[in-house]
Amino acid sequence: MTPERRSSPFLPTVAAIVLCLGAAFAAASHLTLGFRAFTSEDARRLRVAESLVTLSPLRVVASDGTPRDLWSADPAARAWLVTFVYTRCPSACLALGSEFQQLQESLRANGAPAGVRLASLSFDRARDTNDALAGYAKRFRADPSRWLVAVPEDDVSVTRLLREAGVVVIDDGAGGYAHNAAIHVVTRSGRLVALFDLDRHREALAFAASLPP
């Protein structure tokens, strides 16, 4: 038995306890962005609000079959309002489609902010063929000059896009998908600068319009 053990047999235990507490504190603090977000969605919104999220350049195939490069290829586009969709979506996405339809009307109106574009990007590459996307665009009367309905060109791009945006798509148990839906405001440099709940589309538009060109 060493002398220090005799003097304080609990010392190694106390040290181990302090180590455990410190490691747990550090891990929890890292996970929750300093104990501010206990769910991934809250963490995602914090990271976006702090301008920490950038989406890589992306090639998508539009509903008319033409390839488009996001986010900077269109010189007139300064901000994108992006939502993730799959065209078979029965309920939530229909509401979203009609909200985008209203946004499109706002963009057509006199005095509408210039350079704001809408994008409905599909994550369901297996089923969302050009025909399916064209059907979706037609159903909501999407004007191709303002509203891009498209799917990333390959599966790798879909995975990367969803991961970078922090979107998680899961099976909803009824043949469809569930995902953390929102309107994503993306600048032409690919920076994801704001997230708005779907029913706050007007605020999303106002925010996008306020961004510097």
Added chain:
Amino acid sequence: MNPLAWLEADMARHMLVEFPLVIALGALLARVAPSRIDAAVARFDRMGLTGWLFLSLAAAYWMIPAALDAAIASATVNAVKLASLALAGFFLHGAMRRSPMAIEAFFVGNFAWMAATVGLVYQEADTQLCLSYLADSQKGAGRGLVIVAIACLVAWYALRGPNGRRAGFPRLAPEGTRESADLRR
């Protein structure tokens, strides 16, 4: 589908089947591990304090919704999760031989309180807390956590409480005569 992916496809299976299984696996490993490992650990685990604390912290961490999502999203995080839970089980095996009843009561009670609270939050939340699990799955996990909390309390009291049979693990390590002397002091 591999068995882990199946377990993790549902929130209740993930938390209430996979976690205990991995912890039990760790404890089983400790049972067959050479005794000199426990002898080395024992020095840092007087009265089982470190072992019980490690288990409490690991359990608390992996109940955070963001941690569950991270484990699903990343194979690395999932490996850390499995390793931390197995290690918690490994340490618990030794800690249970050293811990006096009062310390066990503290940690078991603390765990039960925490699991029941989290279980109620999972049931009451009107939003989906994990991106990887639907609200139904979350409610199921919430109910299960409350049941597990109560079951842990009852099982601990029956097996290791004042009238318990000290099932499974003698309270003191064979080489722990010094520990027992310390405790009596």
